[in-house]
Amino acid sequence: MNRTVDALVVGAGPAGLAVAARLAALGAGRVEVLEREPEAGGVPRHCHHGGFGGRLQGPVYARGLTEAAVWCGAVVRTGVSAIGWAGPLTVEVTGPGGLERITARAVVLATGARERPRSARLVPGSRPAGVLTTGELQQAVHLYGQPVGRRAVVVGAEPVAYHAVRTLRRAGARVVALVTEQPRGAWAGTAGRAGGGVLAAPPPVLTGTAVTELLGRGRLSGVRIRHADGRTGVVGCDTVVFTGDWIPDHELARYGGLALDPGTRGPAVDASFRTSEPGVFAVGNVLRGVERAAVAAAEGAAAADQVLAHLSGAPWPVLGPPLVVRAPLVWVSPNRVTGAGAGRMLLRSGAPLVNPVVTVDQDGARLHRARVLGPVSPWRSMRLPLRWTARVGLDGGPVVIGVA
Amino acid sequence: MTVTTAGPLPEGEYDVTVVGAGVVGSAIARELARLPLRTALVEAADDVGEGTSKANTAILHTGFDAVPGSLEARLVREGQRMLAAYAADSGIPVEPLGALLVAWDQEQLAALPGLARKAVSNGYDAARILDAGEVRAREPGLGPGALGALHVPGESIICPWTTTLAYATQAVCGGVDLHLNCRVNTVTSGEPYTLGTSRGVLRTRHLVNAAGLYADELDRLLGHTDFTVTPRRGQLIVFDKFARPLVRHILLPVPGALGKGVLVSPTVYGNVMLGPTAEDLDDKTATGSTAEGLAQLREKGRRILPALLAEEVTAVYAGLRAATEHDDYRIVARPERRCVTVGGIRSTGLTASMAIAAHVVELLGEGGLPLGGARELAPVRMPNLGEAFPRPYRSAEMIAADPDYGRIVCHCERVTRGEIRDALAGAIPPGSLDGLRRRTRARGGRCQGFFCGPAVRALFEQAGAGR
Structure with missing residues (x-):
């Protein structure tokens, strides 16, 4: 079946729902959202903790976003999967109702991110049961009521690691260690405060420590660990949760031949969320892994105005010079310049920094220099105002962002 | 159709028992299913193909680089043709990439x-x-x-999981008893053999040792010390x-x-x-x-x-x-003792499996197993796991007939609810989530369960599988 819509949004998480709601509210015509899960809402559906959109619990926030999009007039379809492209702006869809080809005047990719599993992290050892990501853990406990193990190790230093601890405890497991290669975790200095909640009794934290092998046949029996100083040991456990280390779930972007950014590993976009493919936008955590839901939703809302401008005939620029980051910076989003931009860029460091000075250069000329006050952690982005983009030479070389 | 996973084994005496339900043991059982015999296939693990057969390079070899004149060279050459034809008939994905x-x-x-x-x-x-x-x-x-x-x-890639499962399914549908979770611990020689297994006693006149990595240990129980794995x-x-x-x-x-x-x-x-x-x-x-x-x-x-x-x-x-310490396959028949050992089957076992099976059944005949009355087995059609062939989520006809083929559960591998349901209701149902993965690809993709893990597990547990 072939159909035509005005705007097709792929993915009903915070970013996708927000862009759909605002587009529909602005009168963009037929706005359709495709969600492959049985329910809309994205990752917050299984985040049973507060801190969403202020103080809301994840599932409440997810339902609210969905209701808002529907109330504004967007069509939110669940249980249908976008499986590929049949043309530049034609998406192939499968679902229980059969196959469809939906052609849109604008396609918005909002397919989100996932945590890298054990295999992608190349953690050696056996392949027992009891090896999870936070996403799998939260769904198992909160959506399906499935039992998890009794003794768990959590790997990671991002805020999501603490959420994994809470979910494990709620499921009746004892968290015997929180292991991270980082010198400190996201919770350091905040007395166990994470995502709007407090862990009364934080688990033992092993910093500067790597999980080097999984042990056990059938079921996990333990993890081998190695500290930065060379000491090794085995922590007995029947469950290990690999948290964080997000990567964009960007299958459609790649199959569509969109230019990718090597830093974020998501589709390259300009400040208007325009990709290299005319008519195709990308918003939310598919742009990079990962920002909080509220950031993704705000991007969705901001992108709606740009989508509307496109629907009204605004020209589609060629993506200008790439923005390149220098270590310890790991990515910047958006990461292409197409002219003077509004709003801000998100800039992520791979290491903790204190009061860093951010510099922006192109072809030897300094475009911008500013100090970011306060400590900067690897799990929170710096916000970089975009005033300087007007000075970028669109035919020039790469724009290099560094810290001093 | 008999597949057992727990409890005591059936009474009475089998004409022939194959120990080991890897790709080779399953192929032998399938070949034996053509004969009017009482045949058992016993496996220590909870599924067929659970050892070396599930974790190999999945290549259908031409045998171009075998040692000329060796048994392996002959069986790989013959087996390649047999399996290529069987795969085409049975829906086992093969891509002749060269x-x-x-x-x-x-x-x-x-x-x-x-x-x-x-x-x-x-x-x-x-x-x-x-x-x-x-x-x-x-x-x-x-x-x-x-x-x-x-x-x-002529070199091709093939699905090793579907191959073993197709053999075993056809064997079971053809009347072979498959006993899983059944480790052979002792062998008392005699007429018949008495096997002491983790699930009790099993009696059989003829015995095939296709125990793969453990073939040397089973051979020692039989009193033979031909080789060490x-x-x-x-x-x-x-x-x-x-x-x-x-x-x-x-x-x-x-x-x-x-x-x-x-x-x-x-x-x-x-x-x-x-x-x-x-x-x-x-x-x-x-x-x-x-x-x-x-x-x-x-x-x-x-x-x-x-x-x-x-x-x-x-x-x-x-x-x-x-x-093993030998360069060639160690397929040794002892007609007077009514047993055949299939040892030292290395990387080429998948390719050679059907030819090995035919060879072994012939050797069993020399030991007195009656080979008369062979019949054609009912053909088997396996669900396709290959990317190069049509899959349900892209088939308007299949989805129209059954909307569950349009409900993708495992998004990375695009495995539908219908395919998972079919696998759970198959002749040889999976004993674990890994077994379900080998039948459907579910949970086998880039997210490794981040998105679909609990949903797949729920379907598995609802079906009462793995008990």
Whole structure:
């Protein structure tokens, strides 16, 4: 079946729902959202903790976003999967109702991110049961009521690691260690405060420590660990949760031949969320892994105005010079310049920094220099105002962002 | 149709019992199913193909590089034709990509003509030597320094999981009793044999030892000390499907003085595989990967196909080849004792499985097993797991007939609720989530369960599987 819509949004998480709601509210015509899960809402559906959109619990926030999009007039379809492209702006869809080809005047990719599993992290050892990501853990406990193990190790230093601890405890497991290669975790200095909640009794934290092998046949029996100083040991456990280390779930972007950014590993976009493919936008955590839901939703809302401008005939620029980051910076989003931009860029460091000075250069000329006050952690982005983009030479070389 | 997973074994006496439901044991059971006999297939694990048969390089070989005149050379040559035809009839995915043995130094380049001659002595005359330019034209993604290659157009990739399951399914549907979770602990020789298993006593007149890694131990229970199995571990890295366009052929190493290199090969599931290592071990359960092994593979892979290393790793696994101190297969019949041992079946076992089965049944006949009254088995049609063939989520007809074929549960591998339901209701249902993965690909993709894990588990548990 072939159909035509005005705007097709792929993915009903915070970013996708927000862009759909605002587009529909602005009168963009037929706005359709495709969600492959049985329910809309994205990752917050299984985040049973507060801190969403202020103080809301994840599932409440997810339902609210969905209701808002529907109330504004967007069509939110669940249980249908976008499986590929049949043309530049034609998406192939499968679902229980059969196959469809939906052609849109604008396609918005909002397919989100996932945590890298054990295999992608190349953690050696056996392949027992009891090896999870936070996403799998939260769904198992909160959506399906499935039992998890009794003794768990959590790997990671991002805020999501603490959420994994809470979910494990709620499921009746004892968290015997929180292991991270980082010198400190996201919770350091905040007395166990994470995502709007407090862990009364934080688990033992092993910093500067790597999980080097999984042990056990059938079921996990333990993890081998190695500290930065060379000491090794085995922590007995029947469950290990690999948290964080997000990567964009960007299958459609790649199959569509969109230019990718090597830093974020998501589709390259300009400040208007325009990709290299005319008519195709990308918003939310598919742009990079990962920002909080509220950031993704705000991007969705901001992108709606740009989508509307496109629907009204605004020209589609060629993506200008790439923005390149220098270590310890790991990515910047958006990461292409197409002219003077509004709003801000998100800039992520791979290491903790204190009061860093951010510099922006192109072809030897300094475009911008500013100090970011306060400590900067690897799990929170710096916000970089975009005033300087007007000075970028669109035919020039790469724009290099560094810290001093 | 009898598949048991727990409780005591049936009373009475089997005419013939095959120990080990790997690809070889299952093929033998299938061959025996054609005969009007009471046949048992017993397996220590909770599923068929749960040992070496699930963790190999999944190549349907031509046998071009076998030792000419060996039993292995003959059985691989015959088995390749038999399995290729069987796969086409049964829905087992096979892609005839052809192989390139790429020479990276002068020594390897100089070895190519000898390999081409060896192929001819093995009855395979389609192999050709390509110069560096031709190699580059066929595989633009190769790293710098490829000097030439031997092109073996007949080499194919195949689904090893579906192959074993097809054999076992056909055997079970043809009347063979499959007993899982049934480890053979003792053997009392006599007429009949009395096997003491983890599930009680089993009596059988004829016995086939297809116990793979444990074939030497079972042989010792029978009083034979022909060979010792030294498990040779092969670690393999499976790269994301995004890597699939990087390579068109099976890229095989040129065997040389410095030992065997590694291969880079597409899989029928649409991934790219890198490996295997070759490590001789003592432990027959050491199927873990190691940091050194993975580092070594990545180093070698980087030279062969540099862009591969930039892609994500979807899975890492290790299999153990049942290597022995002998170069050839050890298929030994003892007609007076009514038993056949099928030992030392290494990397080529998948390819040769049907020919091995035919050979073994013939040997059983020499021991007095009546081979008369053979019939055609009802054909089996397996669900397709291959990317190169139609899958339910893309089939308007299948979805119209049953909307569950349009409900994708495992998004990365695009496995539908209908396919999972079918596998759980199959003749040989999976005993674990891993077994379900080998039947459907569910949970086998890049997210490894982040999105779909609990949903797949719920379907598995609802079906009462794994009990």
